Amino acid sequence: MTLPESIFRGKVDWSGENHGMLLKTSPDGPFTAMALFFRILYSPCGPGTVLLLMANPASSAGMPEDCNVVVSDNQALGKYLIREFVAKLEAFASVPAFANLTYLEGCTIPPGSGECPGSVREILHASEHRIELVWKDLGSPVALELPPEHTGPKDRKLYTVLVEARNVEIMVNGRRLPGELAERVQAGIKTTTGFLYFAETWIEPVLDPEAAEADGGEPV
Amino acid sequence: MQRDLSLVKSLPVELAGDIHGAYLSLENGTWTWLALLFRVSVSSYGSGTTLVLLGPPGQVPTMRSGGLCISDNAGLAYFLTKRFLRNWAPMSTHPALAKLVPSTGYSFQTVAEQGRRLEIIRSDNATVELKWSNVQPALAFEVGSGLAPTGRHESVGIVQCALMAEIYLNSERLQGEVGRHPMFGLDASSAFLSFSGIWMGAAATDDGEVTS
Numbered sequence: 001m002t003l004p005e006s007i008f009r010g011k012v013d014w015s016g017e018n019h020g021m022l023l024k025t026s027p028d029g030p031f032t033a034m035a036l037f038f039r040i041l042y043s044p045c046g047p048g049t050v051l052l053l054m055a056n057p058a059s060s061a062g063m064p065e066d067c068n069v070v071v072s073d074n075q076a077l078g079k080y081l082i083r084e085f086v087a088k089l090e091a092f093a094s095v096p097a098f099a100n101l102t103y104l105e106g107c108t109i110p111p112g113s114g115e116c117p118g119s120v121r122e123i124l125h126a127s128e129h130r131i132e133l134v135w136k137d138l139g140s141p142v143a144l145e146l147p148p149e150h151t152g153p154k155d156r157k158l159y160t161v162l163v164e165a166r167n168v169e170i171m172v173n174g175r176r177l178p179g180e181l182a183e184r185v186q187a188g189i190k191t192t193t194g195f196l197y198f199a200e201t202w203i204e205p206v207l208d209p210e211a212a213e214a215d216g217g218e219p220v
Numbered sequence: 221m222q223r224d225l226s227l228v229k230s231l232p233v234e235l236a237g238d239i240h241g242a243y244l245s246l247e248n249g250t251w252t253w254l255a256l257l258f259r260v261s262v263s264s265y266g267s268g269t270t271l272v273l274l275g276p277p278g279q280v281p282t283m284r285s286g287g288l289c290i291s292d293n294a295g296l297a298y299f300l301t302k303r304f305l306r307n308w309a310p311m312s313t314h315p316a317l318a319k320l321v322p323s324t325g326y327s328f329q330t331v332a333e334q335g336r337r338l339e340i341i342r343s344d345n346a347t348v349e350l351k352w353s354n355v356q357p358a359l360a361f362e363v364g365s366g367l368a369p370t371g372r373h374e375s376v377g378i379v380q381c382a383l384m385a386e387i388y389l390n391s392e393r394l395q396g397e398v399g400r401h402p403m404f405g406l407d408a409s410s411a412f413l414s415f416s417g418i419w420m421g422a423a424a425t426d427d428g429e430v431t432s
Contacts, residue, residue: 004405006367008360015358015378015416017261041238041415042358042378047332117266141236141262143229143418145376150227159360159376161236161262161418188224198261199236199416201378203360 010203013156014043014081018200019120019135021168022091022193023179031057031193033170033177034092035133037122038081040074048074049109050081051124053131053170055177057095062102067172071107071126078103085202088153104129120165120196132171135196139164144187148205157203162186165194231374231420235304236262239417240339242350242385243310243410244396251310252276252396255350255387257339258300260293264423268293269328270300271341271348273387274314280389282346287316288389290325290343297322303424307371310401337382337413347390352411354383361404365421369403372424377417379404385411 003009017039022031034057038050055067062068072078082101087093104126119136146158170177181192237260244253253275261267270291277286291297301320305311327342339350358378368375387394401410 003359006361006363006405008362010360012358012360012378042380046334141233143231143233143236143376143420144227145229146227159362159416159418161233163262187227189228199377199418201360201376201416 008203009206010157011206012042013202013204014040014085015201016040016042016047018160018197019122019133020193020195020197021133021135021165021170022182023168023170023177024182025179027182031091031095031182032179033057034095035170036086036092037133040077040081043077043080045077045080046074048072048077049107049124050074050078051107051122051131051133052082052086052092052101053172054092054095054097054101055170055172057097060096060100062097062100063104066097067129068097068100069102069104069126071104071124071129071131073105073107073109075103075105085153088155090152130171130173132169134169134171135165135194136168137166138196139166139191141198142189146187150187153202155204157205158200159203160200161198162189162191163196163198164191165196166192168194229374229420232422233262233418234264234373234421234423235260235417235419237267237417239414240337240350240352241410241412241414242352242382242387243399243401244385244387244394245399245410246396249399253387253394254311254314255348256305256311257341257350258296260296263296263299265296265299266293268296269325269341270297270322271325272301272305272311272317272320273348273389274311274316275394277316280392282390285316285319287314287320288346288348289320289322290341290346290348291322292325292328294322294324304370304419306424308369347388349386349388351386351388352382352384352413355413356381356383358415359406363404367405368419370419370421373419373421375404375417375419377414379408379412379414381406381409382411382413383409
């Protein structure tokens, strides 16, 4: 089967939502809390929910000393995203906490999670811990199409909808983590380190388009 | 600071989310039942889940008009049925589409397994189950308005065709089988799961006029 022009000759790596927040306690200092929340709809490991939270990025300790954790309802997916995606994001992979994350399985998402008017709230329970992320003061959605060289991993193409947040909270067992959002620039857009990425799809490029076509046009 | 126009899409995002479909037909190609399930993350009407089910008028007591709409967001349901689906074949020509009145859905349940997907939608007077099986690997698409089912959006996303699908209404399996239907330039199965769709275009009015 020859695929029409409207279909990419590339393999869909994963698709879903990818929301994050990076906080600082001083404008010129390092990030003091970092979170990435994934709601994955399609991946090699199936669907699932994964949260990476580094409550103390400067520490190489995991639980119980520091809440530097990966919480998920699909551990294979959690490990896949950390290994194949987050490890290629310089801001996350370069901090001491990333080398010694504690994996907590079997997270549950209680009622009340999700989108509310004007904000998004994600709540996860894992073990005896309750983690809550809130994005507020949301901007208008903007669709982005980024070639690999403009993405964090640099090895795949990205389609996504960015919604900026100007105010966020991270709560761990009822305690709010200190810090404020910082500024950042993406695709020439001056935005913040609080972000909601909806309808996000990562596509691995075809390494040998001729071979793929000869193989029937199937993604490789 | 200027937006990098090679990276930022120029059209506004009218809707982002998932659209799963199952169009059933007889052997002669006549459509029997058409189902679309929207799980919307971003729109001017907020987020929400909406089911549209269209079938032969008068065949089922719960949908004498031939149509059923269940949603947890009435504004979103109105937008989807009156505007978004206006040109969406084969639903757009169904006489029940314009008359749909959404009922409140109080339960939306998903069971996703390798190669299968089940969605259960419950309202006060109806339970609809949509089952897809033999689901194929995902393809990523990017289409202009000429190939977009709405006829007016640029759209990107992924789609998985399903070789089999079943629709149950109040535990009764509805008549029809999966056939073929053109989609995003593909000669595709008429049952599909589409995730992370981004639908970009100027907003349309109830009359179909596009506003700038």
